[in-house]
Amino acid sequence: MSTEEFTGAAVGQDKPVEPVGASSPAAMPQEQALSSAPEAFPGVFVVGVGNAGVNLVDALIRQDFPASSCAVVNGDAPALGGSLAAHKIAMDKQGRGMGFGGDPERGRVGAESCQAQIAECCKERRSVVIVCGMGGGAGTGGAPLVARLAKAAGALVVCLPVMPFECEGALRGRIAESGLVDLRKEADLVLPFRNDRVVSSEAAVSVLDTFKSANEFIVCLLKCVVRAFTAGNVMGLPFSDICTLMHDRADLCLAAAAESAGAERAETVVARILCHPVFEHGSATLAEAETVAVNVVGGTTLGIAEINKIVDRVAQESASTPLVMGAAIHPEMGDRIAVMVLVDFRKGPQTEAPRMVSEQQARGSRMAEMPDMGPGSSRPPSRLVPPPPDLSQERLRQIHSQAGRGRKGAPRMRQVQLPLDIISRGRFDKSEPTILKGEDLDIPTYVRRGISLN
Amino acid sequence: MFDSSTIVVGLEVGTSKVCAVVGEVGPEGALNIVGLGQARSRGVRKGEIVDAGLAEEDIRRAIVEAEQMADVEIRSVFLGVTGGHLRGFNNRGVHPVVSADREITEDDVKDVVKNAKAINIPAQNHVVHAIRQHFCIDGQDGITDPVGMLGSKIEVEVHVVHGIVNRLQNPIRVIKGLQLDVDDIVFGGLASSLALLSNEQKELGSVVIDIGGGTTEYVVYANGIIKHTGVLALGGDHVSNDLAYGLKVPLSRAEQLKIEHGSALMDDSVKGQTLTLTSETGAMKIINLENLRRIMHLRLEEILQLIAQDLEQANVMDYLRGGVFLCGGGARIPQIANLAEQVLGLPVSVGKTQSMSGIKSALDQPEFATGIGLVKFGSFQQRKRTSKSGLSAGLKSTFGQIFRRS
Numbered sequence: 001m002s003t004e005e006f007t008g009a010a011v012g013q014d015k016p017v018e019p020v021g022a023s024s025p026a027a028m029p030q031e032q033a034l035s036s037a038p039e040a041f042p043g044v045f046v047v048g049v050g051n052a053g054v055n056l057v058d059a060l061i062r063q064d065f066p067a068s069s070c071a072v073v074n075g076d077a078p079a080l081g082g083s084l085a086a087h088k089i090a091m092d093k094q095g096r097g098m099g100f101g102g103d104p105e106r107g108r109v110g111a112e113s114c115q116a117q118i119a120e121c122c123k124e125r126r127s128v129v130i131v132c133g134m135g136g137g138a139g140t141g142g143a144p145l146v147a148r149l150a151k152a153a154g155a156l157v158v159c160l161p162v163m164p165f166e167c168e169g170a171l172r173g174r175i176a177e178s179g180l181v182d183l184r185k186e187a188d189l190v191l192p193f194r195n196d197r198v199v200s201s202e203a204a205v206s207v208l209d210t211f212k213s214a215n216e217f218i219v220c221l222l223k224c225v226v227r228a229f230t231a232g233n234v235m236g237l238p239f240s241d242i243c244t245l246m247h248d249r250a251d252l253c254l255a256a257a258a259e260s261a262g263a264e265r266a267e268t269v270v271a272r273i274l275c276h277p278v279f280e281h282g283s284a285t286l287a288e289a290e291t292v293a294v295n296v297v298g299g300t301t302l303g304i305a306e307i308n309k310i311v312d313r314v315a316q317e318s319a320s321t322p323l324v325m326g327a328a329i330h331p332e333m334g335d336r337i338a339v340m341v342l343v344d345f346r347k348g349p350q351t352e353a354p355r356m357v358s359e360q361q362a363r364g365s366r367m368a369e370m371p372d373m374g375p376g377s378s379r380p381p382s383r384l385v386p387p388p389p390d391l392s393q394e395r396l397r398q399i400h401s402q403a404g405r406g407r408k409g410a411p412r413m414r415q416v417q418l419p420l421d422i423i424s425r426g427r428f429d430k431s432e433p434t435i436l437k438g439e440d441l442d443i444p445t446y447v448r449r450g451i452s453l454n
Numbered sequence: 455m456f457d458s459s460t461i462v463v464g465l466e467v468g469t470s471k472v473c474a475v476v477g478e479v480g481p482e483g484a485l486n487i488v489g490l491g492q493a494r495s496r497g498v499r500k501g502e503i504v505d506a507g508l509a510e511e512d513i514r515r516a517i518v519e520a521e522q523m524a525d526v527e528i529r530s531v532f533l534g535v536t537g538g539h540l541r542g543f544n545n546r547g548v549h550p551v552v553s554a555d556r557e558i559t560e561d562d563v564k565d566v567v568k569n570a571k572a573i574n575i576p577a578q579n580h581v582v583h584a585i586r587q588h589f590c591i592d593g594q595d596g597i598t599d600p601v602g603m604l605g606s607k608i609e610v611e612v613h614v615v616h617g618i619v620n621r622l623q624n625p626i627r628v629i630k631g632l633q634l635d636v637d638d639i640v641f642g643g644l645a646s647s648l649a650l651l652s653n654e655q656k657e658l659g660s661v662v663i664d665i666g667g668g669t670t671e672y673v674v675y676a677n678g679i680i681k682h683t684g685v686l687a688l689g690g691d692h693v694s695n696d697l698a699y700g701l702k703v704p705l706s707r708a709e710q711l712k713i714e715h716g717s718a719l720m721d722d723s724v725k726g727q728t729l730t731l732t733s734e735t736g737a738m739k740i741i742n743l744e745n746l747r748r749i750m751h752l753r754l755e756e757i758l759q760l761i762a763q764d765l766e767q768a769n770v771m772d773y774l775r776g777g778v779f780l781c782g783g784g785a786r787i788p789q790i791a792n793l794a795e796q797v798l799g800l801p802v803s804v805g806k807t808q809s810m811s812g813i814k815s816a817l818d819q820p821e822f823a824t825g826i827g828l829v830k831f832g833s834f835q836q837r838k839r840t841s842k843s844g845l846s847a848g849l850k851s852t853f854g855q856i857f858r859r860s
């Protein structure tokens with residue numbers, strides 16, 4: 001990591017990176033040198049924006065993603081300097097090497113100042129994956145611009161914004177949601193990850209553990225996305241098509257990814273997906289969706305039965321929701337198998353509404369919704385920390401809506417099967433069930449086979 | 455007035471309809487259908503009575519209608535029985551020929567058949583039919599009449615259809631309540647096959663699939679004998695129920711949709727097509743025709759697949775050169791024959807009732823195959839009874855004694 005560690009004028013220097021101007025001439029030759037290097041993930045380029053973005057890109061590189069296919073964009077010079085990514089773009093024109101104080105407007109201006117460098121990085125990439133933390137300055141302000149530049153350069157842009165914890169305050173939440181709206185306008189597909197979903201109600205879980213688990217989920221998703229772009233599609237839709245499809249239909253799109261290896265890998269991976277924090281409402285979330293997309297990536301040992309099992313299981317959970325799938329082979333996978341499930345909602349899942357008030361903002365016009373979100377009117381509990389009755393009510397609702405977070409698998413199963421059992425017996429309610437080989441044949445065939453109606 | 459011995463009545467208490475068929479047996483044994491009565495069945499689910507009161511009413515209506523049409527008084531009926539509890543299997547009986555000259559006598563034949571019928575079935579089960587198949591003398595197979603032949607060991611296979619006695623008695627009890635006698639009970643699938651198949655088709659090897667409202671029965675003939683029988687407690691009701699559930703419409707509406715728009719196959723012409731329904735309250739409901747077809751297709755395909763699996767297991771697939779004949783209300787579903795052809799891999803056609811004269815409208819309907827078959831069965835029995843008092847008379851008396859009222 002000698003020459004590749006720094007961009008522009010900072011090349012070869014061993015002191016912390018010196019932020020560079022927008023039109024640094026030295027960025028060009030280095031860029032060319034890097035793109036000629038052999039890549040395991042050809043055509044994919046990952047850009048981390050803001051501190052969170054830098055951290056996540058570093059985590060990705062630590063998992064053997066080539067550093068040369070990564071760029072970090074940040075205003076915070078020390079964080080930038082410590083990054084493993086090959087391309088480092090400093091956003092601060094003044095060269096002070098400080099952050100933007102959580103102001104997205106300054107973040108946007110900062111990003112504009114280094115437009116040329118960002119555009120250069122994104123040149124001739126087939127797909128660009130942007131990862132950023134929302135709610136701060138650099139990520140919220142910078143990511144939409146990066147997305148626009150990448151798209152202008154002809155790449156398919158997928159964005160993985162990480163939404164702040166609720167306890168970080170209503171203001172930060174609002175900023176993040178508005179950033180999400182901007183991002184949706186620019187990127188091809190936005191797959192937000194809500195940090196709140198990994199919050200455990202158990203007191204014993206530390207902040208660091210929570211961060212760690214959130215990071216694991218996001219990096220897994222990130223990895224799955226970059227892999228899905230580069231894997232050779234063998235079945236169903238290629239990932240880029242899924243992205244387009246989701247973008248065309250979605251107001252809100254969520255994604256969950258999981259990996260597994262070993263003998264029971266198909267079962268394990270699908271179980272992991274179904275209890276993924278993103279889908280914590282379980283089958284309800286899947287069944288309420290407009291579309292469900294399943295992307296399976298495996299090594300050369302990927303079996304058709306495994307694909308079948310995974311898709312079948314997800315189809316079962318998603319009830320009548322139309323399902324698209326794609327399966328691909330990536331040499332890097334070995335005997336592992338990775339599954340990514342994307343769901344999209346026309347108006348956002350209903351269960352989301354009480355918890356994520358600011359979600360409305362993302363759905364509708366931001367301006368129209370803003371007054372509702374006004375100071376202290378709709379969300380006082382998260383702004384005022386102490387009052388116990390308010391907080392407990394909010395908490396109650398939260399707990400209510402996510403009851404049994406610890407044991408997600410079992411209750412969800414029962415929820416699906418119970419109504420089916422009762423309703424579908426219909427006419428045969430009082431007669432002896434026709435059971436053959438353990439199957440109750442009175443239940444409609446299409447239900448038992450998990451075939452969805454459109 | 456007809457002499458009652460020449461009148462044979464078949465009564466089928468089905469899931470969707472009760473049907474009484476009156477036949478007249480001519481002096482040479484020719485059968486003529488002279489009357490038909492039917493009523494919508496309300497007290498039956500999956501081929502078995504669940505509401506005796508309603509069933510009694512429906513049976514009475516059907517019988518009265520048949521009586522009026524045939525201008526006869528019905529005293530006894532041959533009753534068709536079905537239900538998921540009925541099972542069929544083959545059993546083999548062996549008997550050594552002990553006479554000095556090794557000639558097989560009638561008594562030997564009786565004994566071997568008796569041995570074959572000594573079967574191990576649960577105590578609460580009753581044998582509905584024990585149908586003799588071919589004899590085998592010292593390993594020589596395919597003998598239809600061994601009397602007078604020489605041999606040291608005679609074997610015979612019987613096909614036994616048995617069911618739970620209490621559930622078989624339910625319809626008999628209801629009929630007794632109407633002051634009618636039950637001559638004999640007959641497995642519904644067997645009756646249908648008697649109505650549909652000619653001797654040639656039985657020799658070639660054929661399957662009759664009777665897709666009824668609550669049950670689907672199938673009977674396999676090969677080399678002129680019954681090889682295999684089966685009942686699935688699945689039928690048209692299941693299709694309607696699936697549609698009601700899947701399309702979220704009332705059951706009656708689902709039934710109507712099934713009849714008006716149903717088909718056994720999915721085809722491209724229904725892609726994206728919708729139907730607009732108006733309920734009594736004026737509310738509109740849009741139904742996707744593609745979904746309707748898919749639900750229906752999957753259910754029918756499953757029923758046929760289950761039959762195919764069973765036939766496969768019974769190792770009879772290779773004997774079926776005559777093809778498959780469909781009957782029952784399910785045979786009316788458009789393209790069901792094509793679907794059955796796909797699933798079973800055999801030529802399939804909708805069965806036509808054979809070798810009988812009489813009311814044309816009755817003979818043409820696949821639904822009446824069982825009723826007509828019952829009459830045919832009855833006419834065979836009648837002929838037998840004139841010569842000797844056989845098994846059926848014994849059966850009749852057994853059931854008669856149990857259920858004789860006052």
